[in-house]
Amino acid sequence: MNIYNLLKGEISQKELLNYYNANITYEQLPNKIDGFVFQFKGIFNIIINNDLSYYKKRKTILHELAHIELNHLGQINSDMFKFKINQYEDEADMYIKYLLEDK
Ligand SMILES: [Zn+2]
Numbered sequence: 001m002n003i004y005n006l007l008k009g010e011i012s013q014k015e016l017l018n019y020y021n022a023n024i025t026y027e028q029l030p031n032k033i034d035g036f037v038f039q040f041k042g043i044f045n046i047i048i049n050n051d052l053s054y055y056k057k058r059k060t061i062l063h064e065l066a067h068i069e070l071n072h073l074g075q076i077n078s079d080m081f082k083f084k085i086n087q088y089e090d091e092a093d094m095y096i097k098y099l100l101e102d103k
Contacts, residue, residue: 003065004099013061020068024061026050035060039073059096066092 001019005011017024022037022044029035029049034056037046046064048057067073072088 003062003069003096006065007062007099016065020044020065022046022065022068024048026057035064037064037067037073044068044073062096063092066095070095 001011001016003016006013006016016022021042024046026048027050029047029051031051033049034052035046035048037044039045046061048060048064052060067088070088070091072092
């Protein structure tokens with residue numbers, strides 16, 4: 001089960017979130033922040049900016065799910081993350097782009 005199945009409509013977002021042990025919370029965030037994800041006690045917490053349009057919310061959720069699926073959170077420790085953050089951002093976006101093109 002993965003994002004590709006979600007994009008193809010084979011599974012629901014809820015099913016994928018359950019599979020990854022992930023929750024989405026919509027919050028008031030600074031303008032520049034679309035969303036982010038962190039892991040706490042085995043649960044992935046995806047925080048999405050509540051002011052985004054429906055489309056942008058969907059896109060941001062996919063982006064955060066890509067971080068989970070690509071195992072970015074498991075690989076980071078604070079120092080390394082500073083160097084890796086841009087690479088991971090690009091990788092997450094490219095992954096979604098690739099999946100959408102392949103659909
Ligand atoms: Zn990101």
